[in-house]
Amino acid sequence: MSNYAIETRNLKIAYGKKEVIKGVNFKIPEKIVFALMGPSGCGKSTLLRSFNRLLDLNKDARVSGEALLFGQNIYGENVDVMSVRREIGMVFQYPNPFPHLTIYENIAIGLRLNKIVQGREELDSRIKWALEKASLLDEVEDRLDDYPSALSGGQKQRLVIARVLAMKPKVLLLDEPTANVDPVGTKNIENLLMELKKEYTIVLVTHEPAQASRISDYVGFLYLGELVESGPTARIFENPKHELTDRYVRGILA
């Protein structure tokens, strides 16, 4: 087993002829928050999706090089894509709970489809556990049968996180999870991520350097498909080695 939750080796990704990830190498230790930051269009979402083999769904997307999940190359031969995805939970930019399912059913559906729990009692307790982990239980305990439309943006996003956690993944991938959430909701989600990193490895995509500086332990700066610099967050924000990183974190990258 590798000490790293995720590691990439000369990972390249192209859509058709257009190469958007140009051979990146980094290592993400377990149980930390790793922030992937960079201006929009630089390839953050593409890179994040490759860790979950979500790009398989896109016929134009081509991946080469290696992406290792706990030491195993997920692009190797004979890899079971479903088992890779079970280790990884993904949260997207727009809070996307199923609108026609209740809060309870939003979490239950994945557990039922994958036959992960047996019987109503176990299901109940797993759902409560997930809501508790997502710091949402107190707010929705007495309205589990309401629809998510009654929730705030931040609460919806935490419901999605609860849905993901219920599957007990090892790694959480979040693609700009607070981009559409107000400041209070953002703070709640950031606090939640800091709590969750005790048990999970978290990869957070953000276009906001300030968010990366607030909550990440390690940070990678992606620019035009290249990993310009990565390292401990405090070091990158105090003393970046690369001129581009310096300009980006200072907010003066043209």
Place this chain on the structure above:
Amino acid sequence: MGEILVGKIKELKSDVLDMGKLAVTMLKDAVEALKSQNTQLAETVLDRKTEIARMDEAIEEKALRMIALYHPVSRDMRTIAAALKMITYLTRIGRYAKDIAKTAVLLANEPHLSKLVEIPYMADKVVGMIDDALTAFENEELAPLENFAERDDEIDALYYSIFRESITYMMEDAKNITKCIHYIIIARYLERCGDHACKIAEKVHYMVTGEHIEIK
């Protein structure tokens, strides 16, 4: 937002440089007043003490506000951190200038011994170091800081030389004691100003490279 901060930092740097120039002229004038026994000039140094204290406060407030409002990082943060330390050192240099000016008033009525021993020469060396440290800060370059450790050793050596020479005069004639004690204390102040020049150089080095060093 980044560009706004860049403008504010320029302003902050120019404030620190103004304060630096004030500290340097105070020190130069204090030693000149001592040398030429010009009590009027000494008095103007004493008057400038309030101005430098006012600058210290104003710059500190400005820098703290920048941190609160703009959450600076990287070189911006390092520049503000360097500025906050530098103004403390510059204030102390101003305070030593004031103390030297006070002594200049006390020693204005009798001729100096041996042309004030090596005090004016030592003062020139110290002022040169402060000037170079400020130039390095202004241009964000390390070249003017080369040899600072050697220059500081030279200042220390000058202090001991003034000390020994003054002791000799005191042993020759007890009437020289008051004057010589003052010379020794002034040399000690100048030596401290040299230390502060080194501290400023260390902060400028950190601002430019992100690495902490110790010059002495």
